[in-house]
Amino acid sequence: MKFNVPEKFHGLTLEAILIALHIPKKEMHWLRMSKDITANAETITLKSELKTGDAVTLPDFSEASSYKKSTKTAVILFEDDNLLVASKPPGQKVHPNEPGEHNTLVNDVINTVDSKYIEPVHRLDVDTTGLVLMAKNAYMKKMLDYMLSANNIKRIYMGHVKKNSKITPQRVSAPLGKKPHTNIFHVTRTGKSAVTHIIGKKVTDKYEELTIELETGRTHQIRAHMKHLNAPLVGDKLYGGPPSPYLHLYGYKVSFNHPVTDEVISVTLDV
DSSP: OEEEOOGGGTTOBHHHHHHHTTOOHHHHHHHHHOSOOEETTEEOOTTOBOOTTOEEEOOOOOOOOOOOOOSSOOEEEEEOSSEEEEEEOTTOOSSOSSTTOOOSHHHHHHHHSSOSOOEESSOOOTTOEEEEEEESSHHHHHHHHHHHHTTOSEEEEEEEEOSSOOOOSEEEEOOEEEOTTSSOEEEOTTSBOOEEEEEEEEEOSSOEEEEEEESSOOTTHHHHHHHHTTOOOTTOTTTTOOOOSSOOEEEEEEEEEOTTTOOEEEEEOOO
16 A cells, blocks of 8 residues: 555654554554565655655555456546545446356446455445445555444435425434345334434425435435335335336435545535
8 A cells, every 4th residue: 555644644653653544453463574664665664753745655465356357347436546436326236245246336346447456345225326435455445444433434315205205304313124034124123223314405396305414324224214204215116115217316425534645535426
């Protein structure tokens, strides 16, 4: 992994910087043993102090991702040396679930970008259109996983419900569990904690357009919560939504502070 030291880490040792970036102990042990860490093309150790702008290179311990290349080109809306944001079309899985699958978004991304390592940081339902954040090396995957668990990656969705739904901006905190022998999730006291924020509403010619932010990321969370509110999403056949050829749910925006550059990354889907 390569990065330039941001101002907030000026004067810190590389070890202190990596601890602040939540690099796990296993990787830290590898780095302590390594002779291949450089700053400005000179060999350094974890105890070396760094200054703003120093160009650091860490040895790549990432194992190549096992995904096969597809023959399709993915739509990449943001990319740097360490991460990317791709746009997933409806009807496509984010990643393979079975050996030999090669028609998922990850397969398309592997075919599109120059990186042996690609791993998604979060997921979307097959029928959901939208943005997926992916890491291009194992260091970045660990950083982004931590940020996601700490709620430091904002994921904004857009969804359509029928008019006169009586939905208002609100916090929906209702645990979700899977109904036995089905693919349907529902609100149940024995379920896992699930929190959805409806943060905006706009009435269009055909629908009510909701802006939704996830606090947790349970399977079918938005869809199940909208069903719970008696306002299932348009086109959601599984949860009884108004008819449409497709599900009206979009992973509309992903925004976060880049873990190593501190740059604000904000990517929006053109819906």
